[in-house]
Amino acid sequence: MTFTFLILAVIILGSALAAALRPNLIHCALLLVVSWLGVAGFYLWAGAEFVAFAQVLVYVGALSMVVLFAVLLTRQSRAELRVDAPETRRAVWAVIAGVAVSGVIGAAVFATKWDPAPVTAPEVTVRGIGLELMGAHAAALLLLGVLLTAALLGAVVLAAPDRPEKEEKS
Amino acid sequence: MIAAALTPDSFLERLPVLARDTVTGLLPESWCWLAGSLLEIIAILAGFGLLFAYLTLAERKILGRIQNRPGPNRTGWFGLLQPFADGVKALTKEDVVPAGADRVLHFLAPVVLVAVSLLGFAVLPFGRHLVAVELDTAVLYFFAAGTATELAVFMAGWASHNKYSLLAAMRALAQLISYELPLLLSVVPVVLVAGTLSTTKIVAAQGGWSLGFVPHWHVFTPWGAAGFGLFMVAALAESNRSPFDLPEAESELIAGHLTEYSGFKYALFFMAEYFGMCALSGMAVTLFLGGWGAPSALLEWIPSYAWFTAKLLVLLLGFIWIRATLPRLRLDQLMKFAWKFLVPLTLLNLANAAGWSLTAGWTGPLQLVRWAVALSLVAVPFVVLGRTLSAGSAPRTYRFA
Numbered sequence: 001m002t003f004t005f006l007i008l009a010v011i012i013l014g015s016a017l018a019a020a021l022r023p024n025l026i027h028c029a030l031l032l033v034v035s036w037l038g039v040a041g042f043y044l045w046a047g048a049e050f051v052a053f054a055q056v057l058v059y060v061g062a063l064s065m066v067v068l069f070a071v072l073l074t075r076q077s078r079a080e081l082r083v084d085a086p087e088t089r090r091a092v093w094a095v096i097a098g099v100a101v102s103g104v105i106g107a108a109v110f111a112t113k114w115d116p117a118p119v120t121a122p123e124v125t126v127r128g129i130g131l132e133l134m135g136a137h138a139a140a141l142l143l144l145g146v147l148l149t150a151a152l153l154g155a156v157v158l159a160a161p162d163r164p165e166k167e168e169k170s
Numbered sequence: 171m172i173a174a175a176l177t178p179d180s181f182l183e184r185l186p187v188l189a190r191d192t193v194t195g196l197l198p199e200s201w202c203w204l205a206g207s208l209l210e211i212i213a214i215l216a217g218f219g220l221l222f223a224y225l226t227l228a229e230r231k232i233l234g235r236i237q238n239r240p241g242p243n244r245t246g247w248f249g250l251l252q253p254f255a256d257g258v259k260a261l262t263k264e265d266v267v268p269a270g271a272d273r274v275l276h277f278l279a280p281v282v283l284v285a286v287s288l289l290g291f292a293v294l295p296f297g298r299h300l301v302a303v304e305l306d307t308a309v310l311y312f313f314a315a316g317t318a319t320e321l322a323v324f325m326a327g328w329a330s331h332n333k334y335s336l337l338a339a340m341r342a343l344a345q346l347i348s349y350e351l352p353l354l355l356s357v358v359p360v361v362l363v364a365g366t367l368s369t370t371k372i373v374a375a376q377g378g379w380s381l382g383f384v385p386h387w388h389v390f391t392p393w394g395a396a397g398f399g400l401f402m403v404a405a406l407a408e409s410n411r412s413p414f415d416l417p418e419a420e421s422e423l424i425a426g427h428l429t430e431y432s433g434f435k436y437a438l439f440f441m442a443e444y445f446g447m448c449a450l451s452g453m454a455v456t457l458f459l460g461g462w463g464a465p466s467a468l469l470e471w472i473p474s475y476a477w478f479t480a481k482l483l484v485l486l487l488g489f490i491w492i493r494a495t496l497p498r499l500r501l502d503q504l505m506k507f508a509w510k511f512l513v514p515l516t517l518l519n520l521a522n523a524a525g526w527s528l529t530a531g532w533t534g535p536l537q538l539v540r541w542a543v544a545l546s547l548v549a550v551p552f553v554v555l556g557r558t559l560s561a562g563s564a565p566r567t568y569r570f571a
Contacts, residue, residue, distance in 0.1 A: 053310040061317025
């Protein structure tokens with residue numbers, strides 16, 4: 001079991017590191033997908049099937065597409081896909097931002113009091129997951145929904161033409 | 171003898187399982203699990219590999235017949251050896267990689283595509299005792315496994331270093347991500363009503379007959395019929411089949427993301443397309459057409475895997491028929507169709523299914539009300555939305571036809 005975990009950790013961290021270091025943006029995006037798959041594998045290892053498959057569906061299926069779309073739509077040519085070595089200023093800011101984020105997450109992790117897991121795995125049903133989401137975590141779900149809707153509306157506003165186009169004759 | 175053959179657990183029914191157990195019985199105890207799994211994998215690979223080979227032949231024959239020409243008929247009897255001739259041809263052709271291509275991704279794309287398109291078969295119940303992996307979250311697994319095909323198509327298009335390939339990759343991304351939504355949303359009602367994500371339990375929920383001959387398949391309920399139709403349309407788009415084959419529209423993009431592929435890599439792309447089509451059809455059979463269930467109690471003596479195969483073949487022939495019938499859509503029509511027509515209808519269908527499962531206890535005249543409400547919830551939005559969206563463009567006048 002520990003051996004599997006170590007392999008998964010190497011895959012997740014290795015591909016994430018490679019994604020950060022590769023000069024080619026498309027390679028970075030695809031390596032990030034490998035990292036996400038590794039995270040899904042970790043969930044499987046931990047026995048959370050539902051979360052693992054949802055992770056693949058959302059991250060590998062949808063989010064990767066958004067990343068690739070963003071890369072392809074913002075670059076004019078293949079030459080621009082190369083990323084130059086970072087300047088010192090940018091590198092310093094990147095490190096500061098990274099440390100800050102991991103500080104916040106780490107503080108949250110260490111501040112939480114973890115209850116030891118029950119000896120027998122609980123019976124997980126779709127109904128149970130649904131009830132849990134709509135009951136105990138309804139507020140978080142609604143907030144996420146509002147956030148995503150706002151993002152969607154923002155995208156529509158940005159992408160829509162300023163004046164209505166003429167009706168297309170087909 | 172006949173009585174024994176009529177029971178659901180007849181010899182024919184258990185034959186594949188018995189064959190597997192005979193082979194694994196020869197091996198020591200600790201190897202049984204591994205050998206059993208390997209045998210299942212080999213059976214799926216061989217079965218669907220052969221199905222792929224003869225599906226290409228059937229497609230060429232049927233398309234030929236519909237277009238008033240004989241189709242391949244020179245290799246073997248009636249052209250029956252054509253798939254193998256094609257295989258040899260693909261294997262012996264030169265493998266060309268463009269000079270500017272991203273060599274690693276160019277090689278990885280077809281491999282990843284075939285690998286992930288095979289994953290879905292693991293959770294399909296082919297018969298009463300025939301499911302390779304029993305998962306509680308099988309439906310979720312199936313669609314999660316299918317999503318990586320989009321990435322592979324993108325990799326192929328981008329790595330080829332060819333503008334047609336790249337355009338095709340962008341089209342494929344836009345199309346797959348748009349149709350993923352109606353595909354998943356049309357599955358949700360089934361999960362809602364059956365109350366489970368396990369494919370075997372969904373099939374079990376559709377067992378039994380009313381009056382002995384009307385099976386309780388989901389397709390025979392108003393929401394199920396609508397869901398089946400929506401699922402098949404989205405599945406057609408997800409497997410890049412005509413009329414949604416824009417990524418490889420040969421009249422505009424040469425061969426789309428396949429332009430720079432030759433030899434066996436090209437064949438692998440085709441294999442993946444047919445595997446994807448088979449897997450999605452198998453899922454449709456499982457979700458809406460009662461899986462391996464027989465259509466009548468009198469026909470239950472025919473083994474369950476035969477019923478599954480029959481239903482699968484009917485759906486696959488439907489795919490081929492549609493390809494021969496419908497012209498290709500334009501990209502803006504494709505997007506409009508997904509977002510303005512399919513997504514609203516699938517959302518309404520979800521509400522319809524929720525209402526259906528809430529009113530499950532209604533009897534007598536209330537049953538009629540239930541059916542009328544559910545049917546109108548399917549028909550009215552379909553007609554209204556269709557009329558509104560096609561206003562101004564239909565009926566068409568063909569001036570030069």
